[in-house]
Amino acid sequence: MGQKSNKTYDKQGMYDALLNGLNNALECDKYDQLPNAKGKVAPKFRKKNANRIWPNRIQFVIAGQDGLQGDDQTVAYKYFAAYVDSYTAPLFADVDKGARDEYLGSVALIAARLAYQMKDMDKANQYCDVALNDTASYKEALGVKVAFMQQAMKTKEDSLRCLKDVEALYLKDKANENIFSVLAPLYGALGMQDKQDAILAERLAANPNDFMANLVKGQALMNASKWDEAIATLQKAVAAKDDALALTFLGFCYNNKAAAQQDVAAMKGLFEKAKECFEKARDEYLGSVALIAARLAYQMKDMDKANQYCDVALNDTASYKEALGVKVAFMQQAMKTKEDSLRCHICICSGHQVCS
DSSP: OOOOOOOOOOOOHHHHHHHHHHHHHHHHHHHHHOOOOTSSOOOSSSHHHHHHGGGHHHHHHHHHHHHHHHHHHHHHHHHHHEEEEEHTGGGGSSOOOOOOTTTTTHHHHHHHHHHHTOOOHHHHHHHHHHHHTTTTTTTHHHHHHHHHHHHHOHHHHHHHHHHHHHHOOOHOTTTTTTHHHHHHHHHHTTOHHHHHHHHHHHEEEEEEEHHHHHHHHHHHHHHHTOOOHHHHHHHHHHHOOOOOOHHHHHHHHHHHHHHHHHHHHHHHOOOOOOOOHHHHHHHHHHHHHHHHHHHHHTTOOOHHHHHHHHHHHHSSTHHHHHHHHHHHHHHHHHSSSSHHHHHHHHHHSSSOOTTO
């Protein structure tokens, strides 16, 4: 009595059995919903199958996490996708789902990223849209959705196809900077100057010092070689946010204005301003570039370099918060044994305040 059981169980076998059970129940439900000889639909198995499987869906999340920890993204994706897809499956139409599914948005977002890595953009967008409908994951999902759109716009035809989707997102959330930062330049790139002018005017009327609106407007003026107007507009953008891209554009405008000067002193002064902008932009880029390098090193399975570049980004206040999330993710991936966990524990305790 009181002794701990030494019995073990096949965890992977359990996950597979549950997934097979779900797939078989879904297939069964298709035929269960067909009309009988009298033309009536009288399902015999839906309720029992649904009640058996619904409470165990959480196991798909655990199975997906195990897949990620084992560095098997295909397996992880299979289970995360099953969790998301099953939520809206007709089999569970009559199930009392109670309150909001607290995991659905975040799991859908993971599934979207995995589908993207597997180059299945239809599924990536489908799961991203699920995450967009969850208030808890909306902000992050929107960033991912915008990134997907930007990746898809390789030709003018691609851009025209994406335009309606971006416009739809903007109508739902006009205040969102991420959406605006795609839509306004997209209008310009497609030659829709009237639409770009209108959307810029609307945003600047609400806030004349809006960073993104001044950045996009300044870029348009820069492209038109209207140096004085571009400088005045980009100065507003830089005043709102010390942004590397805005500083680069501003430096470019100063440089080109200087080249047109006849007065040597005026030319020298403008070149100095351009130099200051470029140097400041270079420093602003360091953290974000280091973070990109860290992610690429991780994908190439070079964890020493991944952590090295992530540490560079952690030392930049602008990229610190995002870099910290990446660093924690690297640590979680590394904790496969007790020794790994102890090493990570020492790193956390002696380094950055991960838990704060």
